[in-house]
Amino acid sequence: MKRVTGIGGIFFKSSDPKALSAWYRQHLGLEVSDWGGAVFQWGGADSPTGATLWSPFAADTHYMAPSSASFMINFRVDDLDALLLALRAEGCDVVGEPQHSEQGKFGWVMDPEGNKVELWEPPAGQ
Structure with a gap:
């Protein structure tokens, strides 16, 4: 079973996400979307198409809990359900229940x- 296939996103806490996004837009040229983050499209003749997200979150977000870290990496995977089963069997700390939405399937591990x-x-197709 393939496990991680790439980085889906880099998420981090910010005391002022709007101002930080504006700084990245102005000084580094990120095309920051209305939702506050940037999407980097990738792929080519020898690799599948996809995207990596860059997104600041409010400093008081609970999205990264129970971690106290100021960041979270999102990894792309081929088969979330199989990977979560394998991680549990290997004794890893899988947190919460998988979530399904129009953006795909999400799961978490510490x-x-x-x-x-x-x-x-x-x-x-993505």
């Missing part, structure tokens, strides 16, 4: 240093 890791199975 790494040994207490960082929450998001696992994302994109919708078919």
Whole structure:
């Protein structure tokens, strides 16, 4: 079973996400969307198409809980359900229940240093 196939996104806490996004837009040229983050499209002749997200979150977000880290990495995976089963069988700390939405399937695991890791199975064709 393939596990991680790429980075789906980098999420981090910010004391002022709007101002920080504006700084990245002005000084680094990120095309920040109305929702506050940027989408980096990728792919080519020898690789599948996809995207990686860059997104600041409010400093008081609970989205990264139970981690106390100021960031969370989102990894793309091929088969979220199979991977979560394997992680549980391997004794990993899988947190919460998988979520399904139009953006795909999401699951979470804590790494040994207490960082929450998001696992994302994109919708078919992405």
